[in-house]
Amino acid sequence: NAGVIQTPRHKVTGKGQEATLWCEPISGHSAVFWYRQTIVQGLEFLTYFRNQAPIDDSGMPKERFSAQMPNQSHSTLKIQSTQPQDSAVYLCASSPPGGVNQDTQYFGPGTRLLVL
C-alpha cells in the first residue's frame, strides 16, 4: 500500500500564475479531503469528496480556489492567480468507506507551495 500520493512535492510559482496540485487517494477509499497547513493557522479544512461527489467546500476561499475529483483515483486542487498568502503546505487525506477506520483520515506527504 503506497499510501496517499501527492504531486508535486514542491512547487514554486510566480504571483498571478496558476497552480494545480494532484492527489491520489489510497485504493478503495471513498472520501478525499483537502487541507492547508501554515505556521500561523495550523491545519485548515478546505473541501472534501465522497464517492467523487463534492460534499463540503465550506473551507475553500470563494475566489481562485477550486477542486475536482474526476475519477476515484485522483483529485486536483487548482489555485488561479496565486498570491503570496497562498504559500502553504497543501495536504490531501483519504478515508475508507466503512469498518472501524471509516472515521480515520490517512494523510499524504503534502505539496509545499511557494508563491513568489
Next chain:
Amino acid sequence: GDSVTQTEGLVTLTEGLPVMLNCTYQTAYSTFLFWYVQHLNEAPKLLLKSSTDNKRTEHQGFHATLHKSSSSFHLQKSSAQLSDSALYYCALSGNYAQGLTFGLGTRVSVFP
C-alpha cells in the same frame, strides 16, 4: 461553528518525564475527537481517537479520555521518549468521514 483549543504551543521536557497536552473543544453536534502526530517532514498520522464519553483510549504508550462534561480530550504519556518529539494536533469531527477541525497544534521537544 466547531473549534478546538490547544493551550500549549510548545512543550519541552526531559526524556523519561510525563507529558500532558491539553485539548478542549466546542461543538453543537455529535463528537468524534482525534489526536494526530506529525513528525518533521512527514504526514500527520492518527495517534488516538474516541467518540465514547469517559472511556480511556490508548495507543503507543499514549492515552486520552474523552470527557464530554468538560469538553476535553487531553493527551498523556507517563514517560516521554526522544522519538516523541513532534507536532501534535487535536482534531474534532461532528460525524465520521467529515472534514476535521484542528487545534493550532502543540510542538513537543524531548531532550536527553
